[in-house]
Amino acid sequence: MARRTTWKAALVGAAVLSLALTACGGGSGGSDGGSDTGADGGALDTTTATGEISYWLWENAQQPAYQSCADLFQQQNPGTKINISQYAWDDYWNKLTTSFVANSAPDVFTDHLSKYGEFVSQDQLVPLDATLAKDGFDVNQYQPGLADLWVGQDGKRYGLPKDFDTVSLFYNSKFTEAAGVTADQLRTMVWNPTDGGTYEKVIAHLTVDENGKRGDEAGFDKSRVKVYGLGLDGGSGAGVGQTQWSMYTGSNGWQFTDKNPWGTHYNYDQPQFQDTIAWVARLIDKGYMPSVAAVTGQSAPDIFAAGKYAMVADGSWTLKGFYASESVEVATAPTPVGPSGRNASMYNGLADSIWVGSKNKPLAAKWVEFLGSPACQDIVGADAVVFPAIPSGTDKAEAAWKAKGIDITSFTSHLDNQTTFLFPITDHASEITNVMQAAMDDVLSGKKPASSLTEANTQVNQLFQ
Missing domain, CATH: 3.40.190.10 (Periplasmic binding protein-like II)
Structure with a gap:
């Protein structure tokens, strides 16, 4: 896909x-x-x-x-x-x-x-x-x-x-085991935009600099990171952020538009959105996640296979790419539970x-x-x-992965638990992307605060007038 x-x-x-x-x-x-x-x-x-x-x-x-x-x-x-x-x-x-x-x-x-x-x-x-x-x-x-x-x-x-497709977390089990992070901990992580919850604690602990210092240890050097606790897939995500941040905004009770599909008003100015994006930007600033510039145009599965990420959120369409590497022990975990009390994933097709x-x-x-x-x-x-x-095709996919010894329930459970939200479908998609790409790049690069997204939201909504 x-x-x-x-x-x-x-x-x-x-x-x-x-x-x-x-x-x-x-x-x-x-x-x-x-x-x-x-x-x-x-x-x-x-x-x-x-x-x-x-x-x-x-x-x-x-x-x-x-x-x-x-x-x-x-x-x-x-x-x-x-x-x-x-x-x-x-x-x-x-x-x-x-x-x-x-x-x-x-x-x-x-x-x-x-x-x-x-x-x-x-x-x-x-x-x-x-x-x-x-x-x-x-x-x-x-x-x-x-x-x-x-x-x-x-x-x-x-x-x-x-x-x-849905979104879940891929993790390098060699790195998590070395850090003393269990599979059960990974399955039960929670987050919030204030301090990041247990999710940020795990991310920090999985981050390692060139001297072997972890992100939650004294002396950690964020300018010389060897392994990022959480990867970033391909850039800032523009106005959609399917694998970059949508699972967090979705679990924070935020919705893209006034209705979906065919909404006519975007909500990038709401606190639930801006607080979440500010938290993501802080992960980058702390050195727990790579910069937008470092990953733009890069393949998350390739960076993961090179041993640069301990975890990364990505879509179900990348399963084959992640498991293609024989040098990395790959496993999956659900996206973290947010302030809404549930985890979340964009539902796209x-x-x-x-x-x-x-x-x-x-x-x-x-x-x-x-x-x-x-x-x-x-x-x-x-x-x-x-x-x-078609469900019969989904069943065959699940059976095929199971035959390989691979558990994909962190992806399919979103359907079973009804924790999905729709990809935003509106007019003016190209223009919205042009506005939000620059705005999100600036925020996640630390050039502007998350509050600057209010002006971007105004520009987006003017397209519908």
Whole structure:
């Protein structure tokens, strides 16, 4: 999934698009949709669809599983061909938005909640409702709430869920054992924005400088840290902070917007948010967490594998990356319980969408339905890379990880315990990122106080006026 939360890189490409974009021509070869284009929401005839289409995704670890899905689809549908292209996360959105402008976008592509609202406003996506209804497709077969996320403000559906993710803590058990920190302590940590609670105490104790002094010992040198007690994933997190700080703001009773999805007022000015971000900034200042500059553009699993982090919060889509290293003893623990009395995790999910300029929308729709079905999602689940959106696929993923001797309940327990909150879905995602990236970088770098986020919040909310 690699939905890395260096959101600036992910979203900046959308800024090159204007609302005047048109969706004519382009796409892959194959049968012409003719009058049955589906662009106006009409049903597409998927029953006799043949030909060739293109499909884009950004996660190289997932490509083999989706190639297996394509192979099965082609076997079941003679005369069809699915051409899969994979691009790194940093390039994916720029290539996609550029291809919209050039009328050469893929027929089907992996879509993100932070993006599709803008794509809908630019008339780049095909509504699926009529086609799904005609084909009797069950949109209620997914994990609770996932399908609803892909219904736009116009009430039309623009994607079928493919997976979901949550956030948890990865830790180096060699480091925790050496520090005398038990697995039970890690499972029961609590935090608050005033003194950090037992969570900060553990972080401090796990931090070690070049002289072997721990962060809670006299003589600790924060300018020469060898192992950080808590890592930082890829930067400041801009306005979303999925793996950087959202689990803390979520467990502090804070909500991104007045409603979700499609809120029109952000709450970056509220004390619960600013107090939490100020606490994160203090962790960096104390030397317990690396600086934003040191980690921007870096891979948290790679830094962890190099022995630089004792713990780091990251998403379920990175499980395979963390456990790929043979040099580190990896284990997981839940995110800490906050002032709300519960821990928390952002709940995000990808989907597959159809480009409005596709020349073979019937086959594109048939492929999207297959991607959103148990036939494909069970294959993806068995590959143990992500958690598919359909429960049977999730079960297969859990079984596959269990067979490897790996416990992933710190991720899945968020669903069982209902401790998730939604990724913020609103208009103006690109502009919000531009504002909040700079604002959050300044705060976490110690250049400005957390109270400066009030001005950023004003700028964000002016976008909705």
